[in-house]
Amino acid sequence: MRFFFLIILPLMLTVNHAFAQACPQMGQTPQSAFPICGTRELKQASVPLCAGRRINMPSCRDAVPPTEFTDRNPFWYKFTCYQAGSLGFTITPNDLGDDYDWQLFDVTGRNLNEVYTNASIQVAGNWSEIEGLTGANNTGTRLMNCEGRAYPKWSSMPTLQVGHEYLLLVSHFTNTQSGYELAFGGGSAVITDPKPGEFANAEYRCLNNRITVKLNKLFRCNTLAADGSDFVLTGSTAGITSAAGVNCGTGFDMDSVVLTLDRPLPAGNYTLQVKTGSDGNTLLDACDNPIAAGRSIAISVPIPQAVPFDRIEQVGCKPDRIRVLLSDPVLCSSVAADGSDFRISGTGPAVSVIAATTTCAGQLTDTIDLLLNGPVYLEGNFRIDLVRGADGNTLISECSVETSLGQMVPFITKDTVNARFDNRVRLDCVYDTIFLHHNGAHGVNSWNWAFEDGDTRTDQSPVKVYTLFGQKTVMLKVNNGVCEAEHTENILLNNTLIAAFRIGTPVLCPLDMATFTNESIGNITGHRWDFGFGPGTRLVTPQPLRFPIAGREQVYQVRLIVTDDLRCEDTVIHTLKTVPSCRVAVPTAFSPNNDGVNDFLYPLNGYKTADLVFRVFARNGQLVFESRSWSQKWDGRINGSPAAVGTYAWMLEYTDTELGNRVFQKGVATLLR
Template sequence: MSAQNCTQLGQTPQSAFPVCGTKALKQASVPLCDGRPIPLPSCNDHADYEDVNPFWYKFTCYEAGTLGFTITPNDLQDDYDWQLFDVTGKAPVLVYSDASLQVAGNWSAIPGNTGASTEGTRLMACSGYSEPKWSSMPTLKKDHQYLLMVSHFTQTQSGYQLSFGGGTANITDPLAGAFLRAEYHCMDNRVGIRLNKKFRCATMAGDGNEFELVGSTVRVIGSMGVNCNSGFDMDSVMLYLQQPLPPGNYKVRVKTGRDGNTMLDACDNPIAAGKEIDFTVPVPQSVPFDSIGNIGCMPNKIMVYLSDPVLCTSVAPNGSDFRLSGTLPGISITKATTFCNSKLTDSIELTLNTTIYHEGNFDIDLVRGSDGNTLISECGVQTPLGDRMSFFTKDTVNAAFSSRIVLDCVYDTIFLEHDGAHGVTDWQWSFEDNTTASGRTYEKVYTVFGQKTVQLQVTNGLCSAQHTESILLDNELNAEFAMSAPVLCPLDMAVFTDQSTGHIIAHQWDFGFGNGSRSVNPNPFRYPIGSREQAYEVRLIVENDLHCFDTAIHTIKTVPTCRVAVPTAFTPNNDGTNDFLYPLNGYKTADLTFRVYARNGQLVFESRNWLNKWDGKINGSPAPVGTYAWVLEYTDTEFGNRVFQKGVSTLLR
């Protein structure tokens, strides 16, 4: 037999059986149905955990303690699994997605009895034959609600018995049954009764023989538990009467029915025969308007709320029960939508023929509609003509703003202004630097120039709008220049190239030697070459059209020679003179490799940067005095040729 979707009552968390701690529950058979996955992160074994062929049970903990129970298969060769969830304040369906609801479980593959008892050594047993059939007893919390899922892994319809015992928790409801309130409904001559706890639907007869009206000849001819179509228990009852009741005070009494009991809870505890509840049948009244829902901005629908429900059938769908008038012409009601519950509605949505974009004052008057009546109450009373409600609308708003820029060398200012039209009462400015401001006008000051973003959000209390603009502060001035080389060899010419940005009107160069220049890119310049290195400070000052100035400074160095050479000797004695061995004057080299070898051929130093120097040590210890061979390779960047040199240097101390 192939499995089907789990649709039978009790096979889903939402329709779970109510259970009692003092009463064993027998399931004669278990219908086959598809299972849904249950996340069990504590069982990291990649097995499929599903509520296969399940029944679900629900209960409340009335006294904290441990929970013990036994599942006894009718066929002891059948394999049953179970999982317990704490669903307090949660939707039952979350057991399929929220692993935090899990309390304990057992998915062992061993057939026969299972459950929670003193035989268990841990709360959770995963799948497989190596897992124990009994889990330890979980601790329940007072006033928490629980769901127990029993899954029939074996694909047969043989049933089982579920019994509770061995633990210290109390899951038996101690509350005595009672009525909370009763209310008469004219339509269908009904009395709705609210109970103080849940009773099993199956214990109440549908012909109402468990109820009577005290001191009245009107009989109860039917009864129905609310939500009994989708569950096993109820906390509200609807009684149907033989005929309408005239205005007055009445009393409902529960009595023992022809089935030998009143209504019974999950533990077969009855609501005591003789319990009574008073109710009043008021003089029928018409139903007036109560309020209008939030209008908001640009309304095209209006929600009208009533003080009490009216018959849905009394509301003309074309909206003709309502007439709209106001300061803006041409606006009318074209449709009325009801939100019916048991043929009654206490709210009506009115659709307009157009959206209202402007400020206005309006009235909604109740008139006799195309159906020949106004609104009719549950008890059949029409609302008199002339009932009226008022509302107002506001203009839509525009957040566009004007701006004026004042540029300066140090501070730039953007003057912002909104026109305040259409009743705007609140202005919120925000900027790209995460600063904010309020008010109809604002002055934003910047010390860093460039592209800026201004956003304004406005509202008049009902309508809101937002507008964003990009504003360029284009007086950004930055002095910068490039040099042909940071080091000049003999006969080299210095070439300076302007890289400044801004609306520049003047350049002033100071080369640190000789005359300066006012050209954008000055002519190549030759520095004097002496017998020693010499550094010069090169300065560029630029001026923009606002007569603002900025300065860039770089240092250029001249050297007496750029001929690459390796000394024939060096003295690493830390006296500050000739302490290192390295290629001198490697200013115009690239892809350089410098290696030093001991007499036995050992590589004692290697560098790919000519400024990295051998300090005369091998593995951190001073190298012995003697001669060392070196090899030097590099590319001459001036001529582009590859150079190879080798030689020896003497280490002296």
């Protein structure tokens, strides 16, 4: 079996796990990975030392001791699966005392740098610390083996998917430069490209007299003869002077080649053919399979045409530059930097081009930005004429054909717009109305109103009705098809009217005076108080008032009616209760027989108490009832069953809210049935 030898000169680098540096040598990064031929062994004579980069390995986060996984002293390999199946391979160190690790990634459609961050693309791996051979075969029991001597050196064979692209990392944990052999076998997947080499397409470019060749697969860069002798062009006296593989500066393989000719190709039909070059071969893929000598492709070179000047990017609001869009690229050098290739005229404000900029790729550009002498704020009809600029020419195509004079592109500008609007408010008792209007100046034909309550309108003069008053927010966006503007205003509906008052205490004991605090809001011009007895008052805040005390509880309704400057009214009613006594007392007897008379035991008249605790005890000292509100009453039951007839002790403590002192009482009550 032939061996594919890759001899890598060692490059000594400091190993640093915390601040890993990039490995600079070809093959040591995912982007410059070696292409794989699955039918041959690869031999790395030595492994350059470098620190590598950290790899996110959540499947091994519980490793003991904690381990940081890096592509230390790495080489990377790339391949595509052409037939689905299992992948088997062996890494054999030149020094069997060396420790090699590996990790396989599915990078289909991925940025290759995701191998360091995206754990979801990890397919299989082995980071065991055991020295010697490693890889994937049918003796492996798991796809992923983490760091440590407890993990075996062999992983189970991963299953590859057809059409998917993979990267294999081989990391040399031992800091020596002794190499290894990498051989594939034992699995059913096919990772060798079966396609014969073919031309995909070929195109002649006038600039620098080059032919760009696209191939149907990857070929090794080092099999391309730099003098271009792998190709011959028939039908012309032009000769090929050099060949360069695209991306060969950063990788080992290519699928495109750029051929340089010694003279321009006139219009006509030609044939590009593969032959054995001065290096003794045609192009070879990773398995040394050639693109066969004699393979050919036709190249048609049309008569060179000028690039027309016929299109610009749509002009926006208050433009200060105009972008010219070309159907084919022109020479960057043919565009005058002062913009003198273009002249603007029209019926609007005076506009001129003062500079032209291009973004060039390989001396060519298909976009030209024209800088104007200032923003155009007003409406106008203009045209851009192509003229011969200060450089003595118009635009020149890649094939050196100048665009003819007399070509122009029309464009229009629109006035800038203003979204300020007028508003008129009509206040009422129930409904407030806001009348809105925008003048539609400067060609405005689109209105979008938005209100703070989520309501929207699209007419020029909407009417908005509110039943809840106060500050409102109105936002308007206007548009004339090109320019747009936005404006927001806060509008106060200041006729909110709310009648509100607070009573000093909702329960009046004998000799207590009722006090009232007026909390009404609005542009109030009048107050009418009704206390439920006697005459009312029109004062803003009534004087303290003593209510009649009867021999039983009495409830009064206190009403306040307020009137504002629009003669609108609002009413509020609160209740107030008078009681014949506020002396706290506990009955000496009660009869819980549900006859509606003395059915409960509780502290009476606790209107002016706070932090109250009332407890009832049986004769044996058992606590049978406890409450912390004087309105909670004992119904004569213990654990849901009727208590026995007899005498029960009680204890009461509370804070007198009028005097502020703490009161303690105790006594006995008789339960009767």
